[in-house]
Amino acid sequence: MPIQISAQYVKELRLKTGAGMMDCKKALQEAEGDIEKAMESLRQKGLASASKKASRRTAEGVIESYIHAGSKIGVMVEINCETDFVARRLEFQELARNVAMQIAACPNVEYVEKDNIxxxxxxxxxxxxxxxxxxxxxxxxxxxxxxxxxxxxxxNELSLVNQAFIRNSDITIQDLINEKIALMGENIKIRRFARFVLGEGFERQVNNFAEEVGDMLKS
Known part of the structure; x- marks a missing residue:
């Protein structure tokens, strides 16, 4: 008989992983209430789900922009999914926003993934x-x-999907995408991005944008 899991535990796991409520409850029951084991289980399922959907066509999605405080750095990123319905979901739009902020915080990143180098x-x-x-x-x-x-x-330093997620350093951007694939049931791909730095190419004082973005997330 499955053990009883409190709604608070389910909510906590959902906030940490982005997975559906029933998936979180089932994972916690299978892990006998151990939230770390449940998180690992959901990530493994997300990876399996992502692998199965990897070849599916992604023609919809969004182009997200992010302007860093002070308007000295800007990012545009295209993230694709399979349907316009998923593209309009808040979870997908939040993913796009997080990825755009990640790019702003990682000045060494130049490619979406290592295969693109x-x-x-x-x-x-x-x-x-x-x-x-x-x-x-x-x-x-x-x-x-x-x-x-x-x-x-x-x-790894040059690849966006290999970066530790700025909101949760225990997972990478690829882990984050896999979680959203498992949650929304569609293939999701980061297609391309561009970063614009004010005065780039001119001699200027270099600011630590990664630290600034990190400070913003803490506030």
Missing amino acids: PQAVIDKEKQIEAGKDDLANKPEAIRQQIVEGRIGKRL
């Missing part, structure tokens, strides 16, 4: 890493291992 960029990064002084006296096999590790980290 050109091979020429990867080769250049490998060349830079392989030429660093701290590797000069290491055996070739160790050098290659270190370079590959550093390249993997660097590619």
